[in-house]
Amino acid sequence: MAPPAQSQRSQSPSQPSGKSEVSDLKLQLRQLAGSRAPGVDDSKRELFKKVISYMTIGIDVSSLFGEMVMCSATSDIVLKKMCYLYVGNYAKVNPDLALLTINFLQRDCHDQDPMIRGLALRSLCSLRVANLVEYLVGPLGSGLKDSNSYVRMVAVIGVLKLYHISASTCVDADFPSTLKHLMLNDSDTQVVANCLSALQEIWSAEASTSEEASREREALISKLVIYYLLNRIKEFSEWAQCLVLELVTKYVPSESSEIFDIMNLLEDRLQHANGAVVLATVKVFLQLTLSMTDVHQQVYERIKAPLLTLVSSGSPEQSYAVLSHLHLLVMRAPYVFSSDYKHFYCQYNEPSYVKRLKLEMLTAVANESNTYEIVTELCEYAANVDIPIARESIRAVGKIALQQYDVNAIVDRLLQFLEMEKDYVTAEALVLVKDLLRKYPQWSHDCIAVVGNISSKNVQEPKAKAALIWMLGEYSQDMQDAPYILESLVENWDEEHSAEVRLHLLTAVMKCFFKRPPETQSALGAALAAGVADFHQDVHDRALFYYRILRYNVSVAERVVNPPKQAVSVFADTQSSEIKDRIFDEFNSLSVLYQKPSYMFTDKEHRGPLEFADEIGNLSIGEATDNVVSSQRVEENDKDLLLTTAEKEETRAGHSQQASFGIDDLLGLGMPAVPNVPSPPQLKLNTKAALDPSTFQQKWRQLPIALSQELLLSPQAVAALTAPQALLRHMQSHSIHCIASGGQSPNFKFFFFAQKYEESSNYLVECIINTSSGKAQVKIKAEDQSTSQAFSTLFESALSKFGTP
Amino acid sequence: MLQCIFLLSDSGEVMLEKQLTGHRVDRSICDWFWDHVISQGDSFKSQPVIASPTHYLFQVVREGITFLACTQVEMPPLMGIEFLCRVSDVLSDYLGGLNEDVIKDNFVIVYELLDEMIDNGFPLTTEPNILREMIAPPNIVSKVLSVVTGNSSNVSDTLPGATGSCIPWRAADPKYANNEVYVDLVEEMDAVINRDGALVKCEVYGEVRVNSHLSGLPDLTLSFANPSILDDVRFHPCVRFRPWESHQILSFVPPDGEFKLMSYRVKKLKSTPIYVKPQLSSDAGKCRVNVLVGIRNDHGKTIDSITLQFQLPPCILSADLTSNTGTVNILGNKTCSWSIGRIPKDKTPSLSGTLVLESELERLHVFPTFRVGFKIMGVALSGLQIDKLDLKTAPSRLYKGFRALTRAGEFEVRS
Numbered sequence A: 001m002a003p004p005a006q007s008q009r010s011q012s013p014s015q016p017s018g019k020s021e022v023s024d025l026k027l028q029l030r031q032l033a034g035s036r037a038p039g040v041d042d043s044k045r046e047l048f049k050k051v052i053s054y055m056t057i058g059i060d061v062s063s064l065f066g067e068m069v070m071c072s073a074t075s076d077i078v079l080k081k082m083c084y085l086y087v088g089n090y091a092k093v094n095p096d097l098a099l100l101t102i103n104f105l106q107r108d109c110h111d112q113d114p115m116i117r118g119l120a121l122r123s124l125c126s127l128r129v130a131n132l133v134e135y136l137v138g139p140l141g142s143g144l145k146d147s148n149s150y151v152r153m154v155a156v157i158g159v160l161k162l163y164h165i166s167a168s169t170c171v172d173a174d175f176p177s178t179l180k181h182l183m184l185n186d187s188d189t190q191v192v193a194n195c196l197s198a199l200q201e202i203w204s205a206e207a208s209t210s211e212e213a214s215r216e217r218e219a220l221i222s223k224l225v226i227y228y229l230l231n232r233i234k235e236f237s238e239w240a241q242c243l244v245l246e247l248v249t250k251y252v253p254s255e256s257s258e259i260f261d262i263m264n265l266l267e268d269r270l271q272h273a274n275g276a277v278v279l280a281t282v283k284v285f286l287q288l289t290l291s292m293t294d295v296h297q298q299v300y301e302r303i304k305a306p307l308l309t310l311v312s313s314g315s316p317e318q319s320y321a322v323l324s325h326l327h328l329l330v331m332r333a334p335y336v337f338s339s340d341y342k343h344f345y346c347q348y349n350e351p352s353y354v355k356r357l358k359l360e361m362l363t364a365v366a367n368e369s370n371t372y373e374i375v376t377e378l379c380e381y382a383a384n385v386d387i388p389i390a391r392e393s394i395r396a397v398g399k400i401a402l403q404q405y406d407v408n409a410i411v412d413r414l415l416q417f418l419e420m421e422k423d424y425v426t427a428e429a430l431v432l433v434k435d436l437l438r439k440y441p442q443w444s445h446d447c448i449a450v451v452g453n454i455s456s457k458n459v460q461e462p463k464a465k466a467a468l469i470w471m472l473g474e475y476s477q478d479m480q481d482a483p484y485i486l487e488s489l490v491e492n493w494d495e496e497h498s499a500e501v502r503l504h505l506l507t508a509v510m511k512c513f514f515k516r517p518p519e520t521q522s523a524l525g526a527a528l529a530a531g532v533a534d535f536h537q538d539v540h541d542r543a544l545f546y547y548r549i550l551r552y553n554v555s556v557a558e559r560v561v562n563p564p565k566q567a568v569s570v571f572a573d574t575q576s577s578e579i580k581d582r583i584f585d586e587f588n589s590l591s592v593l594y595q596k597p598s599y600m601f602t603d604k605e606h607r608g609p610l611e612f613a614d615e616i617g618n619l620s621i622g623e624a625t626d627n628v629v630s631s632q633r634v635e636e637n638d639k640d641l642l643l644t645t646a647e648k649e650e651t652r653a654g655h656s657q658q659a660s661f662g663i664d665d666l667l668g669l670g671m672p673a674v675p676n677v678p679s680p681p682q683l684k685l686n687t688k689a690a691l692d693p694s695t696f697q698q699k700w701r702q703l704p705i706a707l708s709q710e711l712l713l714s715p716q717a718v719a720a721l722t723a724p725q726a727l728l729r730h731m732q733s734h735s736i737h738c739i740a741s742g743g744q745s746p747n748f749k750f751f752f753f754a755q756k757y758e759e760s761s762n763y764l765v766e767c768i769i770n771t772s773s774g775k776a777q778v779k780i781k782a783e784d785q786s787t788s789q790a791f792s793t794l795f796e797s798a799l800s801k802f803g804t805p
Numbered sequence B: 001m002l003q004c005i006f007l008l009s010d011s012g013e014v015m016l017e018k019q020l021t022g023h024r025v026d027r028s029i030c031d032w033f034w035d036h037v038i039s040q041g042d043s044f045k046s047q048p049v050i051a052s053p054t055h056y057l058f059q060v061v062r063e064g065i066t067f068l069a070c071t072q073v074e075m076p077p078l079m080g081i082e083f084l085c086r087v088s089d090v091l092s093d094y095l096g097g098l099n100e101d102v103i104k105d106n107f108v109i110v111y112e113l114l115d116e117m118i119d120n121g122f123p124l125t126t127e128p129n130i131l132r133e134m135i136a137p138p139n140i141v142s143k144v145l146s147v148v149t150g151n152s153s154n155v156s157d158t159l160p161g162a163t164g165s166c167i168p169w170r171a172a173d174p175k176y177a178n179n180e181v182y183v184d185l186v187e188e189m190d191a192v193i194n195r196d197g198a199l200v201k202c203e204v205y206g207e208v209r210v211n212s213h214l215s216g217l218p219d220l221t222l223s224f225a226n227p228s229i230l231d232d233v234r235f236h237p238c239v240r241f242r243p244w245e246s247h248q249i250l251s252f253v254p255p256d257g258e259f260k261l262m263s264y265r266v267k268k269l270k271s272t273p274i275y276v277k278p279q280l281s282s283d284a285g286k287c288r289v290n291v292l293v294g295i296r297n298d299h300g301k302t303i304d305s306i307t308l309q310f311q312l313p314p315c316i317l318s319a320d321l322t323s324n325t326g327t328v329n330i331l332g333n334k335t336c337s338w339s340i341g342r343i344p345k346d347k348t349p350s351l352s353g354t355l356v357l358e359s360e361l362e363r364l365h366v367f368p369t370f371r372v373g374f375k376i377m378g379v380a381l382s383g384l385q386i387d388k389l390d391l392k393t394a395p396s397r398l399y400k401g402f403r404a405l406t407r408a409g410e411f412e413v414r415s
Helices: A019-033 A040-057 A062-071 A077-090 A095-108 A114-126 A134-144 A149-165 A167-172 A175-185 A189-206 A211-220 A223-231 A238-249 A256-271 A275-288 A293-313 A316-332 A334-344 A352-365 A371-382 A387-402 A407-418 A423-439 A441-451 A462-474 A482-491 A499-515 A517-532 A537-552 A554-561 A577-585 A590-594 A613-618 A625-637 A641-666 A693-702 A715-720 A724-732 A785-800 B028-040 B077-095 B100-105 B107-117 B128-134 B140-149 B241-247
Strands: A707-712 A737-744 A747-755 A762-770 A775-782 B004-008 B014-019 B049-051 B056-062 B065-071 B179-193 B199-213 B219-224 B249-252 B257-266 B274-283 B286-295 B303-311 B316-323 B327-330 B335-341 B350-357 B369-377 B386-392 B398-414
Touching: A019 A040, A019 A062, A040 A062, A040 A077, A040 B014, A040 B107, A062 A077, A062 A095, A077 A095, A077 A114, A077 B107, A095 A114, A095 A134, A114 A134, A114 A149, A134 A149, A134 A167, A134 A175, A149 A167, A149 A175, A149 A189, A167 A175, A167 A189, A175 A189, A175 A211, A175 A223, A189 A211, A189 A238, A211 A223, A223 A238, A223 A256, A238 A256, A238 A275, A238 B077, A256 A275, A256 A293, A256 B241, A275 A293, A275 A316, A275 B077, A293 A316, A293 A334, A293 B257, A316 A334, A316 A352, A316 A590, A316 B077, A334 A352, A352 A371, A352 A387, A371 A387, A371 A407, A387 A407, A387 A423, A407 A423, A407 A441, A423 A441, A423 A462, A441 A462, A462 A482, A462 A499, A482 A499, A482 A517, A499 A517, A499 A537, A499 A554, A517 A537, A537 A554, A590 B049, A590 B077, A693 A737, A693 A747, A693 A762, A707 A785, A724 A737, A724 A747, A724 A785, A747 A785, A762 A785, A775 A785, B004 B028, B014 B100, B014 B107, B028 B056, B028 B065, B049 B077, B056 B077, B065 B077, B077 B100, B077 B107, B077 B128, B100 B107, B107 B128, B179 B386, B241 B249, B249 B257, B274 B303, B274 B369, B286 B303, B316 B327, B316 B335, B386 B398
Parallel strands: B179 B398
Antiparallel strands: A707 A775, A737 A747, A747 A762, A762 A775, B004 B014, B004 B065, B049 B056, B056 B065, B179 B199, B199 B257, B219 B249, B219 B386, B274 B286, B286 B350, B303 B335, B303 B369, B316 B350, B327 B335, B369 B398
């Protein structure tokens, strides 16, 4: 693979600057528009090509819209395709001009050639202009009944596109039930697959508001549908198979014979050439057998070979994704892969992200029988040209040592590393030897002999230097010249830039002092003096502490600094088993690659129906900073998993509650109060609350989201909201104050805060209102979590009164 | 569900943008991505799946072209990666190679292909046979044809019959005057050899490639003399699973043209066809290198295009290397490549010379890994043998051909 050249952000010389070329094109297109001369199609094609290439480079050619549409009356299919592409790209920003294209697209929908019918229908649905949906229903209806499967296939996806533009139009035309019929009866499997994916999306989105839709969604994973799809699975394209398999994982078989039937049927999918199919099948197998422990173990054996093949025969990118999944499996069943450790040996040419995962796999599969060989192999990598990998492999050796297999041989290897005279190898090895000694103090004798030979001048990295100093202090009675080395280090106090090293140095000198007082006394004095004068707060404090405790009572000081030590038996694991289980549930998803459950990294808005993703999708990176913050916050909150789940349920409760409101409003009952929810405890708000913006910002970042919901605004409210100020005054009369607001019609964004009466407990609210859809996205954060529900009700009622006189 | 696909050139320029859903992805994501790549130093080093502040990005780099796909929702990762790999395969198949110019020249075809391969973020068909019927590739024949007939459309008039047939990989009813089918065994040997000459790992990855030009709906069976040596196998969708399960017979209706019927792996092989013995000894700021290459056990077939490549350690100032056979080149990035070709009968090829280390270094601590290349025609080193190929209802004239080839895959010798 050719390495990419240095990046040049400059534009390529051939790239035109825009304006004059575009108007030139406009003129030429206009000349050609009416012409019927022979060969005109060829010149049109050249022009269209130019237009599209400008569009691709990023030049705005939307001003040519009219001319392009005029030229589109042609029978040449390539011209048509280019025109469709152009129209699809600019229709959304030019809704008025898009109307011009409807005519010719509709005509093309009745063309003789099924290909043109299909393409026209696809483009028609890709215009995504809300006020043109009325023109879509007819062609879609006939498209779904078309005799050609290509057209039907396009039409099915078209229905889904329509649903995203205008859900009500789609439901009113009864398209979902047509799709259901097609799904169960069409002869073409691609049509079936498209129906399935469309229905999944539509019904999941509808399920929150309609009982029937949620029943239909359940019906998708009924025995009838699942068996129907499974029986045809070999006819599906590989991608459609992935979709079906994903659905099957959600199916709960009623008896165990079903499980075996399904697995028998799907067994050959494990041999499929497409890795995505293999992985989806693996997921089905694992999920089906979760409750049957012994079969589950057999499944591990069965899926092993196909997965290992994927690792070694695919592209590096595929290997990476599969290895991430293997890593997950190996955590649950290390013994399964322990005899296949050679698969995880690194090849010289592999990219480092693959090597890194392979190293993790090697550490994970190491056991009594293979440790020797694995460690031998890892030691080869220590001499690797790729320095980060060399470091990782030394760390891997250390991790294996801490797993307690064959420690004897490993310690020898580590000590050899120390003698390799390469600074980064020495550095990594020192850190490991330190950890090892904390776990296996019995090896101190051998290690100290080697460590004593290392000149502290050759160790530069702070972590390694700290480790060396720690050992000097801890084992000063065994190392002849420990006090003198420490003394020389203290003398160079000012040249030591890392606070961590200085902290370790202070402690080490103390320890050494209690073991060999006469030799260390002067060094201790110097270290304490330097420490107290240190500008770093921690170093200063620790030095002062040592100084005072020494003055107070030397034997107490000794007990503090040199207590009898116990060997560490288990180092704290970085990831809880609960998180690992969650990731396992999300097998075959991105969360496995990030090694985090998806709620920790995907934004909440995007997990449900893609309601608001449109606006967010349009954000450019520069403005997206608050997104980042929110994902970080989710991560912080994860320390308390239980809390987060509870919160999620609460959110869901909020949704359904809101949904029932929506229906009530639709029926025109106009019930102002909360219908069947027990009335919340009265919450009084402080009318004169105050909060400065920076505190708000800080609290917003710290607090978890207590509630997030979507509210519907009354038409009066939408009408009243011409500028943000109107809402501000209204909310203030309800003791909810605004701290920041912005946006232009139809999108407004507000940050509100409120304070509990006679208490300084704050509520923070982010409210995004879209006046065109009449919806408000509300996120509430509360310092006092227990009253967040009550506050939410208050906020809701305040908002609902907006616009009413 | 993918939301957008970008094709970036090796300088980070957006060559192509294909929005797939209503959730438009802003181009600024490419700038973010490119900055990210630069901060990693090399696009090859950064991971295939990255989380940007707004989207999750899949990237696959082929021939300097970055295929970038964006999504905001959870999805099977391999689906994204596999799809991008297929896109790059299909494009390079269509355009006869991949590079910046060829994509810019043919971007209309690329758009057309993407249009058929994915709709609303969900992959439809990536089967090259089917695509070929919907969009004709820009080859010389069609260029000539367009000049002659004046019809320059590159879209075939007919819709692919297979979209309606139950064998999605096969076009309906091709007709040939000469019925031919060729089966090739193509194997790659992956091996790691330690500095003491011990085989750490040695296995063969093999593919059975079939090129079929058969009329009608041919039903083929292919059997091996020794199928038991195959370790794990993967099949083209056309292979029926049951006959393989019970009798290790490949029974299939082939796609038209060339395709990969199956891939397999044969593990734990005991020997390699050639040996490489590197010796490095260093002291006093110099390192003497001596590498011998020879045939280990004779398969009776000539071993061709033997090459040896290794990366000189960064701490080396200069290198003076000569060989008694073939040519030695030291490239700009400190890669030394020695091309031997065939091994002569009368002498053993050897490479020798000295490396001068950086001034403060006494001895060499980083040892290079030698990557070996070779090619052997007419033999499958795994030992796999084809027994016979049968065609149900054989046409009157049928020509069957078999070939085998083994080359070095990741063949590494450590020193």
